[in-house]
Amino acid sequence: MIHMMHLCPRAQFVGLATGLLQCTERKDVPTNHLRVAAYEALNSLISSSALDTREHIKQVLPLIITRLEQSFQMQIVNNEDREAQNELQGLLCGVLQVITVKLETLEQPFCDQMMGLFLQVFGSKNQTVHEEALMAVGAIANGDPPPHLSTPTPHISITTPSTFHPT
Helix, strand or coil: CCCHHHCECHHHHHHHHHHHHHHCCCCCCCHHHHHHHHHHHHHHHHHCECHHHHHHHHHHHHHHHHHHHHHCCCCCCCHHHHHHHHHHHHHHHHHHHHHHHHHCCCCHHHHHHHHHHHHHHHCCCCHHHHHHHHHHHHHHHCCCCCCCCCCCCCCCCCCCCCCCCCC
């Protein structure tokens, strides 16, 4: 049996989520893996939040979608920039997955927008980011009821030379 005291109540959720989201935007984010820690803490906060926080979680969703959209506009000059972009996209896909699981169902425009972004993520050459995006797609597909995407989605085929060997 889950005791309510283990869940984050609404009064605490807003302040904690706001603080963690602000932390991900700090200038010193690259040092000490601050961004990673903040997004992972946000995931834990959302996962362990009480049912009365759903409306607040719904307010976080468009912000995370916007951040994922903006991540495709990052200026890539070198490998470090590419790694930072991949890390950020993976973290954002992870947050979207956790939100989707927590809310159990999403409004149609959010599903379509997220699927479009995940397809863009699949265009990267980073397997870790692909895994995060696939888990988020799975969370959408497992929604209640499962979503009907209003825009056609192309067949997704992701393989890596080291894991796929045709017979």
